[in-house]
Amino acid sequence: MSQAVNTYEGWFVYHDFRKIDWNKWKSINPSKREQMIQELLDTIQEWSTVEDNRKGSFGQYAILGHKADLLFVHLRPTIDELNEVKLQFDKLDIADVTSTPYSFTSVVELSSYTIPPGTDPFSDPAFRERLEPILPKTQYVCFYPMNKRRLGEDNWYMLSVEERRKMMKSHGMIGRSYAGRVRQIITGAIGFDDWEWGVSLFSDDPLTFKKLVTEMRFDEVSARFGEFGPFYVGCRLTSDGLTSLLSDNIK
Numbered sequence: 001m002s003q004a005v006n007t008y009e010g011w012f013v014y015h016d017f018r019k020i021d022w023n024k025w026k027s028i029n030p031s032k033r034e035q036m037i038q039e040l041l042d043t044i045q046e047w048s049t050v051e052d053n054r055k056g057s058f059g060q061y062a063i064l065g066h067k068a069d070l071l072f073v074h075l076r077p078t079i080d081e082l083n084e085v086k087l088q089f090d091k092l093d094i095a096d097v098t099s100t101p102y103s104f105t106s107v108v109e110l111s112s113y114t115i116p117p118g119t120d121p122f123s124d125p126a127f128r129e130r131l132e133p134i135l136p137k138t139q140y141v142c143f144y145p146m147n148k149r150r151l152g153e154d155n156w157y158m159l160s161v162e163e164r165r166k167m168m169k170s171h172g173m174i175g176r177s178y179a180g181r182v183r184q185i186i187t188g189a190i191g192f193d194d195w196e197w198g199v200s201l202f203s204d205d206p207l208t209f210k211k212l213v214t215e216m217r218f219d220e221v222s223a224r225f226g227e228f229g230p231f232y233v234g235c236r237l238t239s240d241g242l243t244s245l246l247s248d249n250i251k
């Protein structure tokens with residue numbers, strides 16, 4: 001049996017993708033719609049305050065393409081709190097005009113591949129900040145789930161720690177060459193969801209997502225072992241942005 005990697009876990013994460021039933025939304029009278037938007041904004045305001053006390057983080061995005069319209073990302077210390085925010089949304093009036101085409105439940109994860117043996121990562125405040133991250137306030141987000149392949153010779157879980165460490169080192173070096181242009185939050189989902197990891201990338205230039213993901217595809221760990229789910233790309237929404245997404249051009 002090959003040796004399992006040691007992982008460190010931080011905040012739990014809920015990626016809540018929502019699709020709006022525009023026909024239903026437009027059929028609601030304007031003053032009721034306004035009231036529903038206000039109720040949503042009040043809830044979002046409450047969700048956002050977790051960042052002030054470092055009790056979690058929250059982000060909202062408009063998603064491109066047919067797969068979803070909105071993405072709410074919640075980070076919280078416990079999975080119970082994630083359940084609460086999920087139910088809180090579902091009880092809002094506006095929830096009746098939305099559906100959930102996709103969601104992802106996971107936990108911020110760092111693995112020990114690149115940590116020198118014998119070091120106590122928790123003594124490093126920067127390490128804790130990586131486990132309990134405030135979502136970067138960049139203009140764009142990219143999210144996708146992924147697995148490490150278990151197929152014949154290409155079985156990640158049968159490799160030795162040393163082989164895996166070598167590949168993760170190369171992976172990390174490519175990632176670091178994008179420092180300042182993109183930030184990643186890797187979340188582990190084994191036991192929680194249908195894929196093994198969620199990859200959340202943040203940047204002010206959407207092309208950086210394409211460049212980084214392409215470069216990683218040519219690196220051994222992704223080329224041989226990476227299996228990828230659906231990709232989502234979105235633009236960060238302020239409260240005003242969310243209000244105009246729901247209100248502009250609606251007759």
Ligand code: VOV
Nearest residue numbers: 110111113114172175176184186197199213216217222226
């Ligand atoms: C934006 C840059 C970037 C940087 C700097 C970076 C660095 C690192 C380091 C140093 C480490 C290992 C230690 C740790 O931190 O866990 C990781 C770990 C991981 N990564 Fe990564 N990654 C990036 C980016 C980055 C991307 C774009 C992807 C998707 C891959 C692709 O082909 O689409 C990814 C995936 C992962 C995963 C799934 C893991 C966990 C693997 C496991 O088996 O445990 N990652 N990653």
